[in-house]
Amino acid sequence: MTRGATPRRPRAADARAATAFLLTAALIVAGCTGDGADGGGKGSAKPGTDRTCDGRIKGTSQITVWYHSPTAQGELTTLRAQVRRFNASQHDVTVNLMTLPDGDYDTEVRAAAAGGDLPDLLDFDAPKLLGYAWVGRLRPLGSCLPDALRADLLPSILQQGTYAGRLWGIGTFDSGLGLYVRPSVLKKAGIRVPEGTADAWTADEFTGILGKLREEGYEAPLDLGLRYSTPGAEWNTYGFAPAVWSAGGDLIDAKNHRTADGYLNGADSVRALTILQKWVESGLVDPGGDDKAFAAGRSPISWSGHWRWREYAKAFPGDMTIVPLPDFGDGTVTGMGSWQWGVPSTSVDPDAVWRFLAFLLSPDEVVRMTDVNGAIPATRTAIERTAQFRGTGPERLYIDQLQNGTARPRPRTPAYGAVTDAFSRAFAKIVLDRAPVRPTLDRAVAAIDKDLADHQYYPPTGR
Incomplete structure (x- = not known):
């Protein structure tokens, strides 16, 4: 989406037509190779394996973010407040947030992908984002993720967002x-x-x-x-x-x-x-x-x-x-695995998008979201700030399960x-x-x- 463009709600489209379009595009893409392909290796993506982020924001950017409207409205209220805080905290990037009804969200995203009308950032229920990665609709995020943040993230967050050796999605919370x-x-x-x-x-x-x-x-x-x-x-x-x-x-x-x-x-x-x-x-x-x-x-x-x-x-x-x-x-x-953020391949300034994602992944913001939705904080730092999960807290079982191999992602x-x-x-x-x-x-x-x-x-x- 072009910087400075006015956010536009996607048009509802026939899901079968959108799926057919994506299938055709996928089969074309499947016969191609891109720069820096890693041949489907295993494990979490490493920094530098892609060219998504170069550390420079190209001028002042406006980015459009889509978010499913969750059943728990506290999540949406919290995200709106996060957007306001981010926009007020700096002047390089302005986030425009749009919400789509949860029940229609997948259909809207498929239709927008088929029409080349995806925003700069949107969220997916984690395993569903892999189809968009395969068809070439998303950018890998390995080059955006700093080593310090990578080390702080729960391994399950990286595992769920990784496909073919690259990181395509990242969430601010996990589940159990x-x-x-x-x-x-x-x-x-x-x-x-x-x-x-x-x-x-x-x-x-x-x-x-x-x-x-x-x-x-x-x-x-x-x-x-x-x-x-x-x-x-x-x-x-x-x-x-x-x-x-x-x-x-x-x-x-x-x-x-x-x-x-x-x-x-x-x-x-x-x-x-x-x-x-x-x-x-x-x-x-x-x-x-x-x-x-x-x-x-x-x-x-x-x-x-x-x-x-x-x-x-x-x-x-x-x-x-x-x-x-x-x-x-x-x-x-x-x-x-829970909802994760993905960056569409059409996003013109991924570094601007990452600036916002890095803000959402900061300990204070992770805690603000998980205090509302009760989910498992994505980072160890945020977990240590949450009485429910740290030490012998009453929900510690969820942390143990994520770290001792009891938890499994849905098929990646x-x-x-x-x-x-x-x-x-x-x-x-x-x-x-x-x-x-x-x-x-x-x-x-x-x-x-x-x-x-x-x-x-x-x-x-x-x-």
Whole structure:
């Protein structure tokens, strides 16, 4: 977007046409190579592997930033205040912030990308930004990231934003999942409370625990957040891929990302989703008519994330803690990754954009955002300023999980859009509609593998 241009809201466009345009562009790009290609190496991008930033802002710049309008309006209020502080703090860069409705955000971004009308900076749910990187719509950020900040960032932030050996996205916070439990209820029923990831409940043990809690008078003792498990919803993938991973399964071949066959429909994945289905069939799971099962006291266990801490702690002061997700056979696993910022390839002054990103990643600003949304601060410095997460704070489990290997990112492949859509729809059919597990997963595999073949298995573009 040209410096000084007036921010313009993207036109709504037919998503299928936009996707077709991106596919055509992607196949053209896939046959090309760019300067400094690293051949798809592993690990975090290193400074100097790209030419995005040279440390010089080209005059006075106006940059346009798009932001999804989150369910938690505190995030948006905080970001608006951050923009005001940044604009007042210096005179080289002026940020113009635009918000797009969360429900329409992906469609709007796809349409704008197809029309070459992306802003200078926008946010993506982390794994979804990789498709834009593959198609050549984003700039790598390795040359922008100072060594000191790189060392301060949680490794998970860099891991989630890295594809083909380069860093394409960076966030100011991370995420985590766990089981919120009421210790008083568990102790009354004679149920042990795990102390950390090393002694997580097994899936069989957890099934027995749910039965005991029913005997204690809790008709549906487990809240899985089924209110949010509509077909295609990201909660299904973020929330329950960890069960598949914990069983030893996967959503796609994690090494080469060339097929889901034998992974998503393999015996381990089938076992994990069969267990979840049986919990629901047995009536052990709150049906999700509202999202108050735990807070209202109906369910003493909630499978959820960091965003529920304040609500649950307020509902049961002194009687709520977080324990790891159940171990389905191959160790407890949790999710990670949240919204990250990406810089479109059309941004004319990436150093100006980075100036704003560096401001958002400063310790004070990270703490301001995570104080509002309850997320895990992206930097170690900010974590040490946050009582909830530092030391033995009540949410320390989330930090431990991110640092001890318990947390896994959603598949880091440009095919993620197809992977999450297929898995999410399969999960909804299996858990909500009681569909047979293996045939439903076979159909999901077919959808994923078709997308992979249609995109020539997403060969490295060299960008």
